[in-house]
Amino acid sequence: MSKALAWIRKSKGDESDIGLKEQRELVRTLANDVADEVEVLDLGIHTGFSTMTRDDPAGLLDQNESVQERVNELQAGQYSHLVALDDRRICRDEYFSVIQYAATQGDAEIVYVGDVNEDDLTFDLKRRIERDTKEEEIEKSQRAIERRKEHGYDHGRPRFGMTYDADGHYQVPGEDFDTVLEIFQLDNAGDSRREIADAVGVPTSTVQNVLDRREWYAERGKMTNT
Template identity: 80%
Template sequence: MSRALAWIRKSKGDDDDIGLEEQREVVPGLAAELADEVEKLDLGVHTGFSTMTRDDESGLLDQNERVTERIDELRSGRFDYLVALDDRRVCRDEYLRVIQYAAGQGNTEIVYAGEVNEDDLTFDLKRRIERDTKEEEIEKSRRAIERRKQQGYDHGRPRFGMTYDANGHYQVPGEEFDTVTEIFQLDNAEKSRREIADEVDVPVATVQNVLDRREWYEEREQMAEM
């Protein structure tokens, strides 16, 4: 059985705007024509930049666990096709090369629903222009993050199982926190990472990330109970 990954992302706008609606219709549709089974990576409105060109502490493409987990799956050969509207919807900087390399390792064919200029010079020039036009927006974001850090608040996307409190200041246990607790319990029972992942139905990478941050999760759980 063949399998395709439908990659959906947009840099700006609202989650329900026309650009995303088009992607959510066209990209999975093409993926369904190519493969028997389709899985989606729907990032909604999300930056297309990575730590390869940015030094933000969180929120970048390669800092998103959902992205890195899917790239691991591409590398392992889970998918026969990676489908997106165009290359810019996958990534807007050199991290695209990392994704392409992972796809190559897993013999995954990358298919775009729209037109893509494959010329490397055009690729680099386009992204440099895009990068320059976003500098002011990024600088504002950096200042906002710095203010949050100075005030002792959390910043960036919530970690697995977490959400922000009503004031938007701190990460607190969310809807999937029961899964976090179960991961800790299974780890205490000396289950392997793979056994835990199978038991709670999440990728191994997520299990590892949760266990690596165990003290942080326990501290946040205690804060929420105070």
């Protein structure tokens, strides 16, 4: 039985964006056409850049746990197709070659809703131009991050189970914080990472990340969102 991975991502806008809704419909439709089963990686509004071209790993594509897991599954041969609107919706820098390699290793065909020029020179030039046009925006973002660091504020996407406080300064317990506490309880009871993941319904990588930051979560658990 064939299985397609539908890859959905948009750099700007919000979840109600018409372009994002249309992308979801088109990509899902094509995925259903080429495979018997479809799994969706819906990143919503998410940067298309990775640590291969950015210094700060906060919120970048290759730091996203879901992306890491899907790329590993691609390489392991769990999908027959990788489906996206176009190549830029998958990735906007050289990390695309990593995803492309994983698909090749796993014998998965990459198919697009729109036409894509596969020429390597065009591919590289297009991304270099895109990267150059975004440099000012990236520099502004980096300066903002530095200012937050100077004030001792958190930055980047909230960790699992967390959200930002009302002032947007610190990460505090969010809707899924009960799951964080459950992970700690199951770990204390001697359950394996896989057993914990199955019990709470999150990837094993999320379980590991939470356990690696046990002290940090314990401190933040004392804070409330006011």
